[in-house]
Amino acid sequence: MGVLALAVRGQRKRDARQGTRDTRQGTRDASHGAREIPGVRGIRGLLRPSPLTALSFVAFLNAVTVWLLGFSRGGLDLRESCERDGHVFDDVWNGTHYQESQNLFPLHAKCGAAVDLVPAWVNPAIVFLLLLSIGCLYAAVHLTVRENARGNTRGRKKAHV
Template sequence: MDVIQMVWNEGRGTLWSRAVWWLMLSILTAVLTAVAYAAGAFAGWGGMDIGETCGDSYDDAFRAKHLNDPLFPLHNWCNADHDLVPSWVNPTVAGLASLCAVCLVMTMVLGVARGIHKKKQRELKV
C-alpha cells in the first residue's frame, strides 16, 4: 500500500507541473471543441430538405432573414421558436474553447518557467 501511495504522490506532484501534460490537454479539448461544433453545424442535415426536417414549423421568410448569421453561436432555425441545433452545443463549444485557452496558457507559462530554470542551472554549473 505504501508503494501505491508513493507512486500516486509522485505522479500527482509532478504531472501537473509539466508543460507537455497541459499541451496534451489543450489538444484534447481542441478536438472535443471541433466535434461539438460539428455536431451543431450539421444539426438538421439528416439527408432531407430543411422544410421536410422542420415539418409544419418551417418559416421560409424567417429562415431567409437568418441565412447570414455569424458562425457562433450556432443556429439552424426552422422558425422563431424552433432551432435544430441542440441546446447543449453552444455552451459546450464555449466552455471547451475556454478550457483549451487555459491549457495553452499553462503550457506557455510552464514552458517558460522550465526554460528559465534550465538557464539558471547551466549558469550555476559554469
C-alpha cells in the same frame, strides 16, 4: 545489544543506502523528505508542460468535433432538415433572419422563431472547450518558460559547447 536490536539497526542502514524508509504514515523519499501518497504523484505529473499540451490539443479537437456536430444539424437544405425532424419551416421568418443561420459561430439552424435544430448545449460547449484549450496551452508555455528561467534541466543533458 540484543540480536533484535542489531537486526533493526542493520535494516535501517540498508534503507538509508537505498534512499527510502518505511514508516507507519507511508514511504518517505530521502531525496525530498516528502511522503509518497498514492494518486498524488499522478496529479503532479499532469502539471508538466507535455501533459498540458496534450490536454490542450485534445480539448481543441473536441471543440472542433462539437462544432462539426452542430454545423451538420442544419444539413444542406434547412427546409428539408426541419421537415425531416417534424417541424414546420417558416418562410417569412427565415426570409428576415436568413443570415442568422449562415454564421459559423454561434451556430443556429432555425426553422422558425421558436425551433432551433442545433442543440442548446453546442455553443457553450464550444466556448468551454476552446477556453480550456487556451488555458492549458498557456499553462504549458508558462511552466516551460519558468523551468528554463530557473535553469532546471532535470532529466535533460547539458549541451557541451
